[in-house]
Structures are given as structure tokens and as C-alpha cells.
Amino acid sequence: GAVVSQHPSWVICKSGTSVKIECRSLDFQATTMFWYRQFPKQSLMLMATSNEGSKATYEQGVEKDKFLINHASLTLSTLTVTSAHPEDSSFYICSARAGFYGYTFGSGTRLTVV
Amino acid sequence: DAKTTQPNSMESNEEEPVHLPCNHSTISGTDYIHWYRQLPSQGPEYVIHGLTSNVNNRMASLAIAEDRKSSTLILHRATLRDAAVYYCTLPRSGNTGKLIFGQGTTLQVKP
Numbered sequence: 001g002a003v004v005s006q007h008p009s010w011v012i013c014k015s016g017t018s019v020k021i022e023c024r025s026l027d028f029q030a031t032t033m034f035w036y037r038q039f040p041k042q043s044l045m046l047m048a049t050s051n052e053g054s055k056a057t058y059e060q061g062v063e064k065d066k067f068l069i070n071h072a073s074l075t076l077s078t079l080t081v082t083s084a085h086p087e088d089s090s091f092y093i094c095s096a097r098a099g100f101y102g103y104t105f106g107s108g109t110r111l112t113v114v
Numbered sequence: 115d116a117k118t119t120q121p122n123s124m125e126s127n128e129e130e131p132v133h134l135p136c137n138h139s140t141i142s143g144t145d146y147i148h149w150y151r152q153l154p155s156q157g158p159e160y161v162i163h164g165l166t167s168n169v170n171n172r173m174a175s176l177a178i179a180e181d182r183k184s185s186t187l188i189l190h191r192a193t194l195r196d197a198a199v200y201y202c203t204l205p206r207s208g209n210t211g212k213l214i215f216g217q218g219t220t221l222q223v224k225p
Contacts, residue, residue: 043217093158107156
């Protein structure tokens with residue numbers, strides 16, 4: 001089956017620093033990837049759509065200058081949380097469409113900003 | 115966006131069947147219905163998806179109403195490992211490929 005690998009699984013950073021999260025499709029090519037954020041005991045909220053070779057599109061209310069997305073190849077999308085603050089602490093999850101299997105998701109990244 | 119409505123929580127006994135309902139009355143004719151489940155601190159896991167006909171795979175069955183305004187995910191014999199949050203999801207309208215999640219159903223399985 002299609003696999004999406006997401007790293008790191010967890011990260012702790014100081015307030016004001018930037019953090020990069022990687023999402024790789026291991027056995028298929030993904031021209032489009034999706035980034036979600038999930039707060040405790042809540043559902044997944046779509047943040048942005050990452051498009052290979054072009055700019056990402058962001059959902060309403062998501063700051064594109066804070067959440068930088070780069071989709072440099074058909075197998076890699078990155079999300080950089082810039083100048084992170086405690087309110088950015090959350091569980092970030094990437095996803096890609098994988099043919100018949102619908103969408104496949106990464107294992108998520110737990111970001112804690114202290 | 116087509117909206118999904120699910121019960122917040124359900125309980126089941128181990129080894130018994132579980133029927134998880136989902137209402138999606140505003141679904142469009144070409145929208146597939148997707149079901150995912152999520153364990154704590156993990157990404158969602160694909161369960162099943164379908165368009166009109168009932169669907170079966172090794173994990174579950176999906177029963178879709180004839181008018182497609184509701185569906186039911188069926189776990190034939192619940193195990194403790196099936197305890198998770200189950201999401202019935204639909205793609206955003208306009209063929210964007212974006213999958214939109216509702217609140218999901220937290221399934222508890224009792225031994």
C-alpha cells in the first residue's frame with residue numbers, strides 16, 4: 001500500500017525559533033499533499049494544500065508567512081513553522097492521495113513550543 | 115462543503131459487531147464516502163471508501179443508503195485494537211481533492 005513518511009515524530013522548540021516538518025511519499029509520486037493541524041480532543045483541520053512545482057494554497061485564516069510550505073519534488077513536501085509560539089503547539093499531519101486507496105496519512109508530528 | 119454528522123461516542127463489546135452511522139445529506143452525486151480511524155498520537159488510517167454500492171474489505175464493510183445521504187461502517191467483530199476515533203469524511207466540493215473531517219465517533223471496545 002501507499003506509504004507517507006513524516007518526520008520528526010515529535011519536536012520541542014523554543015519560542016521564536018523555526019521548525020521544519022518533512023513529509024515523503026515512499027512508494028508513489030504525490031503531486032499534491034495536504035497539511036492538517038489537530039488540537040487535543042479535536043478533529044483534523046485542513047491548513048493548506050501543497051502542490052509540486054507551484055505555490056501552496058492556504059485555507060482561510062491560516063497565515064502563509066508563518067506556515068511555509070515547499071513541495072520541491074514529487075515525493076517531498078515540507079512545512080516550516082516560522083517564529084513559533086506556544087499557541088502553535090499542536091499535532092501536524094500530512095496526507096497525499098494514493099490512487100485506489102484514497103488518501104494516506106503520515107504518522108504526525110507533535111510540536112511543542114516552550 | 116458537504117457536512118458529515120456522526121455520534122460523538124459509541125461503545126461495543128469485544129467480539130461483537132459494531133455499526134457506526136454517518137449522515138451526509140448534502141453529499142453530491144460524485145463524492146466518494148471515505149472512512150478513516152485514528153489512534154491517539156497517530157495519523158489517520160484508511161478503513162474503507164465507496165460511492166454507491168456496499169463495499170467490503172478485510173477491515174470492514176461500508177453500507178451506503180440508496181439515496182446516499184447516509185452510510186454505516188460495519189466492524190464485524192470488534193477487538194480491543196479497534197478502539198479509536200472513526201471519521202466519516204467527504205471531499206470538499208469543486209473537485210479540489212481536499213478531504214474535510216467532521217468530529218468523528220470515539221469507539222470504546224469493552225473486553
